[in-house]
Amino acid sequence: MDLSRRLNMIMSNIDKCTCLADIGTDHGYVVVEALHNNLCRMAIATDINKGPLEKARKNLMFEGLAERSSCRLGGGFEPLKIGEANAAVIAGMGGNLTRDIIKHDFAKVKKMDYLVLQPAQNPEVLREYLYSHSFEILDENVCLDDGKYYECFKVKYNKEHNNKDKKFEEIDYEVSPVLLNKKDSTFKDYLLDKIERYKSIMTYIKDDTDAANARKEQLQEKIRMIEEKVNSYEG
Template sequence: MDISARLKTIVNLIDKCESIADIGTDHGYVPLDVIKNNICNNAIASDINKGPVEKARINVSMEGMKDKIECRLGPGLTTLKVGEVQGVVIAGMGGNLIRDIILQGYDVFKNLDFAILQPTQNPEVLRKFIFEKGLEIIKEDLCIDEGIYYEIMKVKCQEFKNPIEKNEIYYEISEYLVKTKHPIMKQYICDKIKRYKLINDKIRDTTESALRRKKDIEFKINKLEGIKECL
């Protein structure tokens, strides 16, 4: 079973371990792939909705993996017991929702070795939350899947530090990917600049809030332009 570029990038960040859980499972594709490639011995495919769980069950059964992959129905990390898995994947949802899932299941989260997080939007919200919690992003990756950019973060859950202060622009984009000069980081930043310019051009109001919004966007554009030149 072939998986998408997005899911493959996620799988490539998963440490070899006994067991992982895929929260918000995508038809059980990630659990199936990690078992087939001997990355994990067991896996849990979990989702808040019945549809994805049933699809995962069908795929797991078809692949003859029922003894290796358990499918569970429930919200976020509530389907897991503390210490039951070494890592989790929380992918394919907004940064705000991923943050909330972590907070609501923090007893489970803080006992994990690692978490792979892939926000579909608002990555800045998630990064800010991670740094303010004193958590460490140990690795990041970036891919394009069907014309869409996806940022993937690998977080170390157990080593808590004091809140980490970052330049605001590094909530917006990955400092790790800038420093390591990721091969598609420059075009990703160019795409962000283009979208910010389009948004800025559409702001016609002269209200205080509109002018403040324009100033904020222009600040981000200038910062991104500077970073782009270093790549």
């Protein structure tokens, strides 16, 4: 199966596990690939919508993987029992929704060996939640796929692990300290793209109201801080 860059990034973060849950499976490509590559013995594909779930079911049957998989209708981790899956993927949703899915079924999440999370928007919202709720960050990645940047988190809940002694600034949730430390060229391009997008937004703020000026100041400060991160980037 010819996967997109963002799906390949997800696959590269999946370690061997007994049962993988793909939350919001869409067409089921992740579970098909994981089963074919023996990354899991069993897989559970869930989706809140019947259409995508039926497509996933058909793809799994076509690939001869029906006996090693289960397709279940429902939102988030709701279709799973506690301890049934020991790893999970949540991709294609916003950072806010991904966070809320984790919060809603935290008892199930705590039992898992790891989660692979790839928010489609607002990764900073998810990062702030993960950094402040005893999640151990195993890895973070970024890729450019079809003109859009995607961030990926590999994490596990660890009650012994907390960041209370670390002081995070607001910019650390938007500009990943983990990715910055990697000095990856794609991440540098991602930061430069962020700067250009914020500059573009500023051009649309024409009003001279207090609210508009406050928004412009906020954007200017974000641009300044991201530029500092870029300037400190070696290579």
